[in-house]
Amino acid sequence: MSAAAVRVGTFEPGSAEWFAARASALGGSEVAAVLGLSPWESRFSLWHKKKGSTGPTDDNDVMRWGRWLEEPIARAFAAAHPEYRVRRSGTWASRARRWQVATPDRLLSSLTARALLEVKTAHNTDEWGEPGTDEVPIYYRTQALWQLDTLGLSRAHIAVLISGSDYREYVVDWNIAEVSVLRDAAREFLDTLERDERPDIDEHTATYRTVRALHPLIDDVEIEIAPTLAERYRTAVAEHKAAENAKRRAAAEVLDALGSGRRAVVACESIAIRVPGTGDSPPSLRPSPIRSTPQKVSAAA
Structure with missing residues (x-):
């Protein structure tokens, strides 16, 4: 790997060790939530997870199938790209910004280039453009850009299996204008954690779920609201x-x-x-x- 990043370790995604490595940092899958772009996580819910006031999201069938299908999809990419050596990756932190971490699904290397691979599954083609382009869902774009910026790489390949049989590939290239937005937003979010400055409640499902989790007990009292x-x-x-x-x-x-x-x-x-x-x-x-x-x-x- 380039001198831009240092290897933190190898952790099972979603494990206690994986969350501990990100406790005071932000990973690629979290940046979209910071910007309000994630369909699964809100800025509010992520903030409370980082503070330790709520636990990690419960595992579900979608998450499990995504993990189980990662290996065969990665093999399909490797078969289509014999020019690359495809290998598993650990968790990396930027040397310049140690709060910026990334855990790409695979690292790619050839005689002339280095890149990373993200593996995805999708129910339908919504938000996916023409194969071979960079027209991917915005939350996956932010993840790819963040990982590239962390590792000091310039190209991310995204392999996706749609509806169980439609295999596609996309490419996202590092872009200073976009990653500058990500860096600034991430640093500002981490600063709110240090200041104990809670984000506003919004309409995201994850926010409603988090508020419910913050108050699991019911006291038989009346509360006057505005x-x-x-x-x-x-x-x-x-x-x-x-x-x-x-x-x-x-x-x-x-x-x-x-x-x-x-x-x-x-x-x-x-x-x-x-x-x-x-x-x-x-x-x-x-x-x-x-x-x-x-x-x-x-x-x-």
């Missing part, structure tokens, strides 16, 4: 119910328009699809994924 908070909660509940009713009506209208058809389209764009029901249940309507434009990391993020 009238403005009470009104905001009541308004949100009413708007949620109204939105559910509006969605139910719109779904019924689309189903009625489809008749026995399978897919609803507008100008060749799929809007919704009828899917078989379970058992004796009739078909139901499922919305088609809304494709988003691949993003780059920016200060506005």
